[in-house]
Amino acid sequence: MTPHTFHHLPGLRRAVRDICEVHRLPPHDGARLLLSVSRTATAAFDAGGPVRLEAVEQSVSDGRNLLAVTLHTGLATASLGMAGLPLRGQATPDGTVAWHLPLGEGEDSPRPAAVPAQGSPREVDGAVAYEAEIAALDGDLSAALSRVDTLTTELHRLKDELAETNSGVLALYIQLEERDERLRRAHGQILRELEDALRPPPITVSGLEFAVHYAPADTDAPTGGDFYDWLLLPDGTVHITVVDALGHGVRSTRSALNVTHAVRTLALEGHPLESIVARTHDILAPFDPEIMATVLLARIDPGTGALRLANGSHPPALVVRADGTSEYLEVRGRGIGFPLPGSESVLEDTLHEGDLLVLYTDGLTESRRDPIEGEARLVKSAWAHARRPVDEIPGAVAKDMHTVILHPDDTLALAVRRAENPLGSP
Structure with a gap:
């Protein structure tokens, strides 16, 4: 211009x-x-x-x-x-x-x-006439600009305060997350130690090999209602109890512990295997009317391989024979807290040298909500791992079964294998 x-x-x-x-x-x-x-x-x-x-x-x-x-x-x-x-x-x-x-x-x-x-x-x-209008407009414009300056300054201040606040909140959030993670780890460690203390120690019995795998539905609360117990009875036979109490967490743990302790007492007192499920219900129901648990009992003679099973609404045991065949050992019965509790009979079978017995809870076979399909996969997996060292078998089977988990649940897998005689002597 x-x-x-x-x-x-x-x-x-x-x-x-x-x-x-x-x-x-x-x-x-x-x-x-x-x-x-x-x-x-x-x-x-x-x-x-x-x-x-x-x-x-x-x-x-x-x-x-x-x-x-x-x-x-x-x-x-x-x-x-x-x-x-x-x-x-x-x-x-x-x-x-x-x-x-x-x-x-x-x-x-x-x-x-x-x-x-x-x-x-x-x-x-018209210059004079404009002067008054211009003065008024200038005044309004000045006031507006002053207001803009004030608001701009206030906006910058609020942005600075918000940035500081956000920074502080983020730092606090990180600290809380770190604290919660430490608490979760400590909580989980305490529960795992408590769980290890509650579970029975390993047993050593000539002629039999044992191993067990347990995984909770919630890794932050590693206790649950899936429990086991094994002990050597005075007559030289091995007694095994597998329990699945209703629910998850500490309450189901208490129920499962009550069942295993009652069964252990009855077994040591010499009660017949076929009566123990019903008698356990009679002992516990008055003290815990809401208790519900399935239970599978096994008795094994280490010398002869004689196997006896009693069942209260629990998934059947699986046996994988040394010759490559397999079968589920079905026993009818109703669990503790169920109507008419007790095992209807005792199934008798024999574990030959190299035979593998798998006892488990339904979390192993029902992770995909189809127990029939789960049982078929379990046979395939157990057969594939049957010749591995026994302490590797339960974990390997659980890994196969849980490649897809649609229904998370506590899982227990227990393996018993009758050892082969390397010398071939009777």
């Missing part, structure tokens, strides 16, 4: 607005420029002199474009009253004031608009 001279404020204001529009200044920058130019020029108009306005784009070393708006007043700088202008300008002693505003990057270069050299006669005649 070439310099133009103005004698009255209305024409000057129109020229500034045109400059803002042509150079696409943001509204808040344009408003500040308009107020600052108007207030600076007012001193020159009050003194009876004209002002000269020019605008030119400039490029700076960092690649930015600036709009330089220069007002020539011809007055001493001190008399211009520049204090408190919405947009600070750079003044020279000869009364020239320049404002520099950043322009948006990537925009097409604007073409300067034609600006009248001075106000039209109509504008000159």
Whole structure:
């Protein structure tokens, strides 16, 4: 824009607005420029002199474009009253004031608009009438800009406070997560130690090999209702109890422990195997009316391999023969807490050298909600691992069975194998 001279404020204001529009200044920058130019020029108009306005784009070393708006007043700088202008300008002693505003990057270069050299006669005649309106508009605009400045400052302050708060909350969250993780680990360790203390120690019996695998439904609460017990009876036979108490967690653990302790006592007292399930119900039901548990009992003669089984609503035992055949050993019966509890009979069989007996809870075969399909997979898995070291078998079988888990549950797998005689002697 070439310099133009103005004698009255209305024409000057129109020229500034045109400059803002042509150079696409943001509204808040344009408003500040308009107020600052108007207030600076007012001193020159009050003194009876004209002002000269020019605008030119400039490029700076960092690649930015600036709009330089220069007002020539011809007055001493001190008399211009520049204090408190919405947009600070750079003044020279000869009364020239320049404002520099950043322009948006990537925009097409604007073409300067034609600006009248001075106000039209109509504008000159109405100059006085405009003064009151301009003063009112300037006041409103100043108030709005002041409010914008206040809100902007407040917004920056709130953003800083929010950033500090978020940082503090995040740090606290991380600390709480770390604390909770330590508590979970400690809790799990205590429960595992408690579980190990409650479960029976390994037994060593000539002619038989034993191993067991247990996994809880919830790894953070490693106790549950799946329990086992094994012991050598005074007559030299091995007694094994497998229990699955209803529910999960500590309450089911208590029920399972009560069942195994009652069964152990009855077995040591010499009660017949076929009566133990019913008698255990009779002992526990008065003290725990809500108890419900399935139970499988096994008696094995280490010398002859004679096997006897009693069942109370529990999944059947699986035997994998040394010759590669397999079968489920079914015994009908009802569990503890069920109507008419007890084993209907005792199944008798024989474990030959190399035969593998697998006792388990339903969490092993029902992880996919189809017990028939689970039993078929169990036969396949047990047969595949039957010749491995016995202490590896239960874990390997559980891993096969739980490649897909649709119904998480406590899982117990117990393996008993009759050892082969390396010398082939009877």
